[in-house]
Amino acid sequence: MKLYSVHANGFPLQVGGLVLLMAVLVISGGVAYAGLEGAGESLKHMDAAVVTIEDAAKHASQGHGDQVSSHSSQAITHAEQAIKAMPTGNAHARESLTLLKEAVENLNKATQFANEGNTRKATNHVNLALDFVDAAILHLRHSH
Numbered sequence: 001m002k003l004y005s006v007h008a009n010g011f012p013l014q015v016g017g018l019v020l021l022m023a024v025l026v027i028s029g030g031v032a033y034a035g036l037e038g039a040g041e042s043l044k045h046m047d048a049a050v051v052t053i054e055d056a057a058k059h060a061s062q063g064h065g066d067q068v069s070s071h072s073s074q075a076i077t078h079a080e081q082a083i084k085a086m087p088t089g090n091a092h093a094r095e096s097l098t099l100l101k102e103a104v105e106n107l108n109k110a111t112q113f114a115n116e117g118n119t120r121k122a123t124n125h126v127n128l129a130l131d132f133v134d135a136a137i138l139h140l141r142h143s144h
Contacts, residue, residue, distance in 0.1 A: 038085040039093065039140055045082035046100070046137050049075045053103075053130045056110065060123035068114035068122050072107045072129075079104050079133065086140075096139040103132035 056071035079100050086100070087093045110125035 038087045041085035042082045042087070042096075043137065043140060045078045045085065046133055046140070049078035049082065049103070049133050050130065050137070052078060053107070053126060053133060056126045057123065057130065060110075060114070060119050060126050063119045065114040065117055065119050065122065068119060068126065069111045072111040072114065072122075072126065075129065075133075076104055076107045076111075079107070082136075092139045092142055096136040099132045099136035099139065103129040103136065106132065 052071050052075040056068050056075065059067035059071060083097060083100050083104075086097045088097065106125040106129035110122045110129065113119070113122035113125065
């Protein structure tokens, strides 16, 4: 792995390329989507969906089907609001939109399985939905 020399607070550091790339992305992430109308609103709803899906995942692992269903329904509402606010004039934003639709599909399946008492299958779909929303957030934050 190639190391790069970086200075932080006056101290020289050697960091790997991946660490450097991640630092640049974290620092510039808020700037990249600023010009896309609706992106901030969409990200707000996606962040809320992530929190709600994480709650659904916790309840799914504990076998609480009614809570999985409730949290999944709330996450669907947030994801749908993010979809409505999503800018579509950018390839990353369009990909984000596609990923959000996949998340909604998985949340609907999670709700169905939770209502049927199959929390194991519900857990799988909740985790897939979380992955799709996380990926959607990354795409939107890296829109130019």
